[in-house]
Amino acid sequence: MFHKYLYLAGERFKNPHLQTHLDALMKSDKAPLEELEKIQLERLKKLLHHAKNNTNFYKERLKDIDIDTMRLEDLKKIPILTKTELKAHADDLRNAPPGESLIKAETSGTTGDVFLFNKNIHWDASFRAAQYRGYSWYGVEPWDKSLYFWGFKKNFKDRLKIRVLDFLLNRYRFFDYTNEEFERAAERIRQSTYIAGYSSSIHMMAEYFKKKGYTFDNIKMVKGTAEKVYDSYHKSVKEVFGHKITSEYGSAEAGVIAYECPEGNMHIVMENVIIEEIDNKIIVTNLWAYSLxxxxxELGDYVVLDNETQCACGRAHKIIKEVTGRIGRKVYGKEGVYSTININHTFKNLSFKHGIELAYSAKQYEKGKMVFDIIKDAQIDEDAARSKLISSAHEYFGDDLDVEVNFVNYSEGKSKKQKDFESFVEEDPA
Ligand SMILES: [Zn+2]
Structure with missing residues (x-):
C-alpha cells in the first residue's frame, strides 16, 4: 500500500496527465477496429493542423492536404520523412505547443550521434500509459515490486542516484551478473511481481536457476527490452518463471509502438501511433508528438505486419508479426551486398526446418566473411548445429559468404547489450 501511494504521488508530480492517458487507453483496450481507427483519424487531424500551423516544413508539405475532410487512407499522400530530413529540419520542427510543458529527451543513433529534442507532456504521458496498459494485461500494477536487469555498469555515484529513483518506483536493479548476484536476485525475485530488463541477462539468470532447480510461481510477467528476444531464450525462462519473455517494441521517438499480449501477439498501440509497412520498412506517425x-x-526497422489475425485475447489492435532487423546495416559478401534480413532468415530457416533455435550474435570483421557467435546451450548438439547453420546461411548468401561458427559462453561478470549484428567493415559509399 505504501508503495502504491508513494508511486502515485511520484508519477503525478512527474506527469499529471499520465492517469488520464491510462484511463483512456483502458477504455479503448477492447474497442472494435472501427472505433480505434476513428480515434486515430481524429488525433491525426489535430496533429496535422498543429504541424501545419507551427512549422514551416509542414506548412509547405501539407499545403495540398485538406485536413478537415481527409480519411485515414489519405495519410499516404504525405511524403515519408527520413531521419536525414528530420535532422536537417529539426530547428524548424521543434516548437512549444501552447499550454504544455516540455520534457528533455534524446535518441542515440547506431553511429553514436545523439539527437536532442523536447517531448510535450502528453507525448511523455502517452508513452508510459501504453506501457502500463501492457502491464495490466498480465495483472501487474505499475507500483508492484519489480527487478530490473540492466546491462550497463555505472560508477558508484550514478548507481546511488539510480538506487534512489528505483526505491521510489519500488524496483531493484542488478548491474552485475555473477552467481553470487543471481543468488541474491533469487531472494528478491520471491518478493517481486515482475521482472524486466535485457533479455540476454534474464536468460542467463534463468539458465543458472534451472541448474540449481529453482522455480518461482509468484512472477506475473517477464519483460524483455532493448534487445532482440531470441526464441531459444523462452524455454528456460518459462521453466523457471512460468512465463515466456514478453516483448515491448518501441523507440525513444515513437514511444511504445507495440506490446505483446498473453496470447503472444504484439499489438500496436493504435491510439498513440499509426503504423504502416512499406517495402518491409516500418513507417511511424506518433499522434502525440507535437513538440517535434x-x-x-521512417524509423529504421524492417517489420512484418499481420492484418489478418483475430487475436484470441479479444483485442482488435493490429499486430506486428515480427521485427526483422535494422535498416542501413549491410552484410558484405565477396561480391554482393545483402540486407541483414538474410541473417534473420538464416536462423528462422534453421529453426523451422531442423527445430534448432539459437541465440546468436553475428559479427562481420571483413568482407565475404561472417562470424556467428552462438550462446552455448547444453541441449544443442554443436557439430550438427554448426553444419546445419552453415548450410542454412548458404541458402541466403550462396558461396558469397564464408561462415565461421563459434559456441561461446555469456561474458562472465559483466553483461553489455547483446547485439544481433555488428559490423566492423567500412561501408561502401551509397
Ligand atoms: Zn492479443
Missing part, C-alpha cells in the same frame, strides 16, 4: 512532429517517419 514526425509524420510518416
Amino acid at each position: 512532429p514526425f509524420i510518416r517517419f
Whole structure:
C-alpha cells in the first residue's frame, strides 16, 4: 500500500496527465477496429493542423492536404520523412505547443550521434500509459515490486542516484551478473511481481536457476527490452518463471509502438501511433508528438505486419508479426551486398526446418566473411548445429559468404547489450 501511494504521488508530480492517458487507453483496450481507427483519424487531424500551423516544413508539405475532410487512407499522400530530413529540419520542427510543458529527451543513433529534442507532456504521458496498459494485461500494477536487469555498469555515484529513483518506483536493479548476484536476485525475485530488463541477462539468470532447480510461481510477467528476444531464450525462462519473455517494441521517438499480449501477439498501440509497412520498412506517425512532429517517419526497422489475425485475447489492435532487423546495416559478401534480413532468415530457416533455435550474435570483421557467435546451450548438439547453420546461411548468401561458427559462453561478470549484428567493415559509399 505504501508503495502504491508513494508511486502515485511520484508519477503525478512527474506527469499529471499520465492517469488520464491510462484511463483512456483502458477504455479503448477492447474497442472494435472501427472505433480505434476513428480515434486515430481524429488525433491525426489535430496533429496535422498543429504541424501545419507551427512549422514551416509542414506548412509547405501539407499545403495540398485538406485536413478537415481527409480519411485515414489519405495519410499516404504525405511524403515519408527520413531521419536525414528530420535532422536537417529539426530547428524548424521543434516548437512549444501552447499550454504544455516540455520534457528533455534524446535518441542515440547506431553511429553514436545523439539527437536532442523536447517531448510535450502528453507525448511523455502517452508513452508510459501504453506501457502500463501492457502491464495490466498480465495483472501487474505499475507500483508492484519489480527487478530490473540492466546491462550497463555505472560508477558508484550514478548507481546511488539510480538506487534512489528505483526505491521510489519500488524496483531493484542488478548491474552485475555473477552467481553470487543471481543468488541474491533469487531472494528478491520471491518478493517481486515482475521482472524486466535485457533479455540476454534474464536468460542467463534463468539458465543458472534451472541448474540449481529453482522455480518461482509468484512472477506475473517477464519483460524483455532493448534487445532482440531470441526464441531459444523462452524455454528456460518459462521453466523457471512460468512465463515466456514478453516483448515491448518501441523507440525513444515513437514511444511504445507495440506490446505483446498473453496470447503472444504484439499489438500496436493504435491510439498513440499509426503504423504502416512499406517495402518491409516500418513507417511511424506518433499522434502525440507535437513538440517535434514526425509524420510518416521512417524509423529504421524492417517489420512484418499481420492484418489478418483475430487475436484470441479479444483485442482488435493490429499486430506486428515480427521485427526483422535494422535498416542501413549491410552484410558484405565477396561480391554482393545483402540486407541483414538474410541473417534473420538464416536462423528462422534453421529453426523451422531442423527445430534448432539459437541465440546468436553475428559479427562481420571483413568482407565475404561472417562470424556467428552462438550462446552455448547444453541441449544443442554443436557439430550438427554448426553444419546445419552453415548450410542454412548458404541458402541466403550462396558461396558469397564464408561462415565461421563459434559456441561461446555469456561474458562472465559483466553483461553489455547483446547485439544481433555488428559490423566492423567500412561501408561502401551509397
Ligand atoms: Zn492479443
